[in-house]
Amino acid sequence: MPSNTTPTINRRFTCAPMMDWSDRHCRYFWRLLSKHAVLYTEMVTTGALIYGDRERFLRFNAEEAPVALQLGGSDPEALAQCAAYAEQWGYSEVNLNCGCPSDRVQSGRIGACLMAEPELVRECMSAMMERVGIPVSIKHRIGIDDMEDYAGLLNFVDTVARSGCTTFIVHARKAWLQGLSPKENRDIPPLDYELVARLKQERPNLEIIVNGGIKTLNQCQELLTGLDGVMLGREIYANPYLMADVDKIIYGATTPPPSRLEVMREFVNYCEEELSKGVKLSSMTRHTLGLYQGLPGARRFRRVISENAHKSGAGVDVIWQALQEVESGV
Structure with missing residues:
Protein backbone atom coordinates (compact mmCIF):
# COMPACT_ATOMS: atom_id res chain seq x y z
CA MET A 1 0.00 0.00 0.00
CA PRO A 2 1.48 3.40 -0.93
CA SER A 3 2.13 5.87 1.83
CA ASN A 4 1.34 9.55 1.49
CA THR A 5 4.28 11.93 1.64
CA THR A 6 4.62 13.67 5.01
CA PRO A 7 3.07 17.10 4.45
CA THR A 8 5.49 20.00 4.42
CA ILE A 9 2.60 22.45 4.54
CA ASN A 10 0.48 23.45 7.51
CA ARG A 11 -3.21 23.23 6.63
CA ARG A 12 -4.59 24.85 9.79
CA PHE A 13 -6.09 27.54 7.53
CA THR A 14 -6.86 26.83 3.89
CA CYS A 15 -8.58 28.79 1.12
CA ALA A 16 -11.19 26.82 -0.75
CA PRO A 17 -11.14 25.93 -4.44
CA MET A 18 -13.90 28.02 -6.02
CA MET A 19 -14.87 27.88 -9.67
CA ASP A 20 -14.49 31.25 -11.43
CA TRP A 21 -13.06 32.80 -8.27
CA SER A 22 -9.83 31.26 -6.96
CA ASP A 23 -7.79 31.80 -10.11
CA ARG A 24 -4.10 32.73 -10.08
CA HIS A 25 -4.82 36.48 -9.77
CA CYS A 26 -7.08 35.89 -6.78
CA ARG A 27 -4.53 33.63 -5.14
CA TYR A 28 -1.74 36.18 -5.61
CA PHE A 29 -3.97 38.79 -3.95
CA TRP A 30 -4.76 36.44 -1.05
CA ARG A 31 -1.08 35.69 -0.56
CA LEU A 32 -0.44 39.37 0.05
CA LEU A 33 -2.80 39.07 3.03
CA SER A 34 -1.46 35.82 4.51
CA LYS A 35 1.94 34.20 4.12
CA HIS A 36 0.91 30.91 5.76
CA ALA A 37 -2.58 30.02 4.49
CA VAL A 38 -2.66 27.14 2.01
CA LEU A 39 -4.32 28.13 -1.28
CA TYR A 40 -6.29 25.85 -3.61
CA THR A 41 -6.88 26.33 -7.32
CA GLU A 42 -10.21 26.19 -9.06
CA MET A 43 -11.14 22.62 -9.96
CA VAL A 44 -9.50 21.58 -13.24
CA THR A 45 -10.79 18.48 -15.01
CA THR A 46 -8.39 15.81 -16.20
CA GLY A 47 -9.65 16.26 -19.76
CA ALA A 48 -8.79 19.96 -19.71
CA LEU A 49 -5.21 19.19 -18.69
CA ILE A 50 -4.64 16.22 -20.96
CA TYR A 51 -6.30 17.61 -24.08
CA GLY A 52 -6.51 21.36 -23.47
CA ASP A 53 -4.24 24.32 -22.87
CA ARG A 54 -2.14 22.90 -20.06
CA GLU A 55 -0.15 26.07 -19.47
CA ARG A 56 -3.31 28.14 -19.08
CA PHE A 57 -4.62 25.85 -16.37
CA LEU A 58 -1.37 25.13 -14.53
CA ARG A 59 0.49 28.45 -14.64
CA PHE A 60 0.85 30.13 -11.28
CA ASN A 61 3.21 32.54 -9.55
CA ALA A 62 5.91 31.20 -7.25
CA GLU A 63 4.74 33.73 -4.65
CA GLU A 64 1.45 31.82 -4.29
CA ALA A 65 3.09 28.79 -2.66
CA PRO A 66 2.01 26.74 -0.87
CA VAL A 67 -0.70 26.13 -3.46
CA ALA A 68 -2.60 22.94 -4.21
CA LEU A 69 -4.08 21.89 -7.54
CA GLN A 70 -7.62 20.52 -7.31
CA LEU A 71 -8.50 17.92 -9.94
CA GLY A 72 -11.87 16.75 -11.19
CA GLY A 73 -12.07 13.28 -12.66
CA SER A 74 -12.75 9.59 -12.02
CA ASP A 75 -10.30 7.72 -14.25
CA PRO A 76 -7.33 6.56 -12.15
CA GLU A 77 -4.78 6.71 -14.95
CA ALA A 78 -5.90 10.15 -16.14
CA LEU A 79 -5.78 11.47 -12.57
CA ALA A 80 -2.32 9.99 -12.07
CA GLN A 81 -1.11 11.67 -15.25
CA CYS A 82 -2.52 15.02 -14.14
CA ALA A 83 -1.05 14.63 -10.66
CA ALA A 84 2.32 14.18 -12.35
CA TYR A 85 1.75 17.43 -14.26
CA ALA A 86 1.02 19.17 -10.94
CA GLU A 87 4.25 17.91 -9.43
CA GLN A 88 6.24 18.93 -12.52
CA TRP A 89 4.79 22.44 -12.37
CA GLY A 90 5.71 22.86 -8.70
CA TYR A 91 2.41 22.52 -6.89
CA SER A 92 2.62 21.67 -3.19
CA GLU A 93 -0.31 19.23 -3.19
CA VAL A 94 -2.90 17.56 -5.40
CA ASN A 95 -6.53 17.39 -4.27
CA LEU A 96 -9.38 15.30 -5.67
CA ASN A 97 -12.82 16.92 -5.86
CA CYS A 98 -15.54 14.66 -4.46
CA GLY A 99 -17.78 17.45 -3.28
CA CYS A 100 -19.13 19.47 -6.22
CA PRO A 101 -22.87 18.79 -6.69
CA SER A 102 -23.52 20.39 -10.09
CA ASP A 103 -25.32 18.46 -12.82
CA ARG A 104 -22.56 19.30 -15.27
CA VAL A 105 -19.82 17.58 -13.29
CA GLN A 106 -22.09 14.69 -12.33
CA SER A 107 -22.59 13.92 -15.99
CA GLY A 108 -18.82 13.61 -16.27
CA ARG A 109 -18.64 11.37 -13.20
CA ILE A 110 -16.91 14.10 -11.24
CA GLY A 111 -17.52 15.61 -7.83
CA ALA A 112 -19.91 14.59 -5.07
CA CYS A 113 -21.46 11.74 -7.04
CA LEU A 114 -18.20 9.83 -6.51
CA MET A 115 -19.09 9.41 -2.84
CA ALA A 116 -21.39 6.63 -4.03
CA GLU A 117 -18.33 4.79 -5.38
CA PRO A 118 -15.76 4.71 -2.57
CA GLU A 119 -13.78 1.82 -4.10
CA LEU A 120 -13.34 3.75 -7.33
CA VAL A 121 -12.19 6.78 -5.36
CA ARG A 122 -9.69 4.58 -3.48
CA GLU A 123 -8.31 3.41 -6.82
CA CYS A 124 -8.03 7.00 -8.03
CA MET A 125 -6.19 8.10 -4.90
CA SER A 126 -3.86 5.10 -5.04
CA ALA A 127 -3.00 5.81 -8.68
CA MET A 128 -2.14 9.43 -7.94
CA MET A 129 -0.12 8.63 -4.85
CA GLU A 130 1.88 5.98 -6.66
CA ARG A 131 2.76 8.51 -9.38
CA VAL A 132 3.86 11.53 -7.33
CA GLY A 133 5.87 12.42 -4.26
CA ILE A 134 3.81 15.45 -3.22
CA PRO A 135 0.84 15.06 -0.84
CA VAL A 136 -2.47 13.88 -2.31
CA SER A 137 -5.65 14.89 -0.47
CA ILE A 138 -9.39 14.67 -1.01
CA LYS A 139 -12.28 17.11 -0.53
CA HIS A 140 -15.76 15.66 -0.07
CA ARG A 141 -19.14 16.12 1.59
CA ILE A 142 -20.43 14.45 4.75
CA GLY A 143 -22.75 12.50 2.48
CA ILE A 144 -25.01 12.52 -0.54
CA ASP A 145 -28.73 11.97 -0.99
CA ASP A 146 -29.97 9.05 1.13
CA MET A 147 -26.55 7.88 2.28
CA GLU A 148 -26.65 7.07 6.00
CA ASP A 149 -25.16 10.11 7.64
CA TYR A 150 -22.28 8.92 9.80
CA ALA A 151 -22.08 5.30 8.72
CA GLY A 152 -21.88 6.32 5.08
CA LEU A 153 -19.26 8.97 5.78
CA LEU A 154 -17.14 6.58 7.83
CA ASN A 155 -17.31 3.88 5.18
CA PHE A 156 -16.24 6.36 2.50
CA VAL A 157 -13.34 7.72 4.55
CA ASP A 158 -12.12 4.31 5.69
CA THR A 159 -12.23 2.96 2.14
CA VAL A 160 -10.33 5.92 0.72
CA ALA A 161 -7.82 5.84 3.60
CA ARG A 162 -6.76 2.36 2.49
CA SER A 163 -5.05 4.11 -0.41
CA GLY A 164 -2.69 5.71 2.09
CA CYS A 165 -4.40 9.11 1.91
CA THR A 166 -4.34 10.83 5.29
CA THR A 167 -5.75 14.31 4.52
CA PHE A 168 -9.53 14.66 4.25
CA ILE A 169 -11.17 18.06 3.71
CA VAL A 170 -14.79 17.61 4.73
CA HIS A 171 -17.53 20.00 3.64
CA ALA A 172 -19.85 19.67 6.63
CA ARG A 173 -23.02 19.67 4.53
CA LYS A 174 -24.71 16.80 2.74
CA ALA A 175 -25.08 17.21 -1.02
CA TRP A 176 -28.48 16.47 -2.51
CA LEU A 177 -27.76 15.52 -6.10
CA GLN A 178 -31.44 15.09 -6.93
CA GLY A 179 -33.85 17.96 -6.42
CA LEU A 180 -31.50 20.77 -5.35
CA SER A 181 -29.46 23.16 -7.48
CA PRO A 182 -25.75 23.73 -6.78
CA LYS A 183 -26.66 27.10 -5.26
CA GLU A 184 -29.26 25.50 -2.98
CA ASN A 185 -26.69 22.86 -2.01
CA ARG A 186 -24.57 25.64 -0.51
CA ASP A 187 -27.25 26.67 1.99
CA ILE A 188 -30.20 24.33 2.39
CA PRO A 189 -28.80 21.07 3.82
CA PRO A 190 -27.86 21.81 7.45
CA LEU A 191 -24.24 22.09 8.45
CA ASP A 192 -23.04 19.40 10.85
CA TYR A 193 -19.66 20.29 12.32
CA GLU A 194 -20.20 17.77 15.11
CA LEU A 195 -20.24 14.93 12.60
CA VAL A 196 -16.86 16.06 11.27
CA ALA A 197 -15.47 16.39 14.80
CA ARG A 198 -16.68 12.87 15.57
CA LEU A 199 -14.83 11.62 12.51
CA LYS A 200 -11.62 13.16 13.85
CA GLN A 201 -12.18 11.67 17.31
CA GLU A 202 -12.68 8.19 15.91
CA ARG A 203 -9.94 8.45 13.28
CA PRO A 204 -7.24 10.46 15.11
CA ASN A 205 -4.53 9.27 12.69
CA LEU A 206 -6.17 11.18 9.83
CA GLU A 207 -5.82 14.90 9.17
CA ILE A 208 -9.39 16.22 9.15
CA ILE A 209 -10.11 19.72 7.84
CA VAL A 210 -13.60 21.19 8.03
CA ASN A 211 -15.22 23.39 5.38
CA GLY A 212 -18.61 25.05 5.02
CA GLY A 213 -20.24 28.20 6.40
CA ILE A 214 -17.27 29.42 8.48
CA LYS A 215 -17.33 33.20 8.76
CA THR A 216 -14.95 34.42 11.49
CA LEU A 217 -11.51 33.67 12.89
CA ASN A 218 -13.10 33.16 16.32
CA GLN A 219 -15.20 30.41 14.79
CA CYS A 220 -12.04 28.98 13.22
CA GLN A 221 -10.33 28.88 16.61
CA GLU A 222 -13.30 27.07 18.15
CA LEU A 223 -13.33 24.46 15.40
CA LEU A 224 -9.57 23.99 15.65
CA THR A 225 -9.90 22.74 19.22
CA GLY A 226 -11.13 19.43 17.82
CA LEU A 227 -10.02 19.46 14.19
CA ASP A 228 -6.75 19.80 12.31
CA GLY A 229 -7.69 22.63 10.00
CA VAL A 230 -10.38 24.90 8.59
CA MET A 231 -11.16 25.84 5.01
CA LEU A 232 -12.92 29.09 4.11
CA GLY A 233 -14.30 30.05 0.74
CA ARG A 234 -17.10 32.52 0.13
CA GLU A 235 -16.41 34.52 3.29
CA ILE A 236 -12.80 35.33 2.43
CA TYR A 237 -13.80 36.18 -1.13
CA ALA A 238 -16.46 38.63 0.06
CA ASN A 239 -14.34 39.92 2.96
CA PRO A 240 -10.71 39.21 2.05
CA TYR A 241 -9.18 41.38 4.77
CA LEU A 242 -10.24 38.71 7.25
CA MET A 243 -7.11 36.90 6.05
CA ALA A 244 -4.81 39.67 7.30
CA ASP A 245 -5.05 38.29 10.84
CA VAL A 246 -4.72 34.62 9.90
CA ASP A 247 -0.96 34.48 10.34
CA LYS A 248 -1.14 35.96 13.84
CA ILE A 249 -4.29 34.29 15.16
CA ILE A 250 -4.07 30.88 13.50
CA TYR A 251 -0.32 30.43 13.02
CA GLY A 252 1.08 32.49 15.90
CA ALA A 253 3.14 34.82 13.72
CA THR A 254 4.52 37.97 15.36
CA THR A 255 4.77 40.10 12.22
CA PRO A 256 2.10 42.85 12.15
CA PRO A 257 -0.63 42.31 9.55
CA PRO A 258 -0.39 44.39 6.37
CA SER A 259 -2.70 47.35 5.99
Missing part, protein backbone atom coordinates in the same frame (compact mmCIF):
# COMPACT_ATOMS: atom_id res chain seq x y z
CA ARG A 260 -5.20 47.39 3.16
CA LEU A 261 -3.23 50.15 1.45
CA GLU A 262 0.01 48.15 1.70
CA VAL A 263 -1.72 45.16 0.12
CA MET A 264 -3.10 47.22 -2.74
CA ARG A 265 0.24 48.91 -3.41
CA GLU A 266 1.84 45.51 -3.85
CA PHE A 267 -1.08 44.35 -5.95
CA VAL A 268 -0.67 47.38 -8.22
CA ASN A 269 2.88 46.22 -9.00
CA TYR A 270 1.51 42.77 -9.85
CA CYS A 271 -1.20 44.29 -12.06
CA GLU A 272 1.33 46.42 -13.95
CA GLU A 273 3.38 43.33 -14.76
CA GLU A 274 0.36 41.33 -15.84
CA LEU A 275 -1.02 44.21 -17.93
CA SER A 276 2.25 44.21 -19.86
CA LYS A 277 1.50 40.57 -20.75
CA GLY A 278 -1.95 41.40 -22.10
CA VAL A 279 -4.06 40.52 -19.05
CA LYS A 280 -7.15 42.70 -18.62
CA LEU A 281 -7.27 44.86 -15.50
CA SER A 282 -10.77 43.68 -14.60
CA SER A 283 -9.57 40.05 -14.52
CA MET A 284 -7.41 41.00 -11.56
CA THR A 285 -9.23 43.79 -9.75
CA ARG A 286 -12.53 41.89 -9.52
CA HIS A 287 -10.99 39.90 -6.66
CA THR A 288 -10.30 43.02 -4.59
CA LEU A 289 -13.82 44.47 -4.45
CA GLY A 290 -14.51 43.34 -0.89
CA LEU A 291 -11.22 44.54 0.62
CA TYR A 292 -12.75 47.60 2.31
CA GLN A 293 -15.99 45.91 3.32
CA GLY A 294 -17.64 47.68 6.25
CA LEU A 295 -15.49 50.81 6.04
CA PRO A 296 -16.46 54.34 4.90
CA GLY A 297 -15.89 54.68 1.20
CA ALA A 298 -16.10 50.95 0.48
CA ARG A 299 -18.98 51.46 -1.91
CA ARG A 300 -17.09 54.16 -3.82
CA PHE A 301 -14.03 51.89 -4.01
CA ARG A 302 -16.13 49.11 -5.55
CA ARG A 303 -17.92 51.47 -7.91
CA VAL A 304 -14.77 53.03 -9.35
CA ILE A 305 -13.27 49.61 -10.07
CA SER A 306 -16.48 48.03 -11.32
CA GLU A 307 -17.28 50.90 -13.67
CA ASN A 308 -13.80 51.41 -15.09
CA ALA A 309 -11.56 48.35 -14.85
CA HIS A 310 -13.31 46.57 -17.73
CA LYS A 311 -12.83 49.42 -20.18
CA SER A 312 -10.46 49.02 -23.10
CA GLY A 313 -6.97 50.17 -22.16
CA ALA A 314 -7.76 50.45 -18.45
CA GLY A 315 -4.59 50.69 -16.35
CA VAL A 316 -3.57 50.88 -12.71
CA ASP A 317 -4.70 54.51 -12.52
CA VAL A 318 -8.15 53.02 -11.97
CA ILE A 319 -6.88 51.34 -8.79
CA TRP A 320 -5.24 54.53 -7.57
CA GLN A 321 -8.47 56.44 -8.17
CA ALA A 322 -10.44 53.83 -6.21
CA LEU A 323 -7.93 53.98 -3.36
CA GLN A 324 -8.16 57.75 -3.25
CA GLU A 325 -11.93 57.43 -2.85
CA VAL A 326 -11.66 55.12 0.14
CA GLU A 327 -8.39 55.91 1.91
CA SER A 328 -9.33 59.55 2.48
CA GLY A 329 -12.18 58.33 4.68
CA VAL A 330 -10.34 55.56 6.53
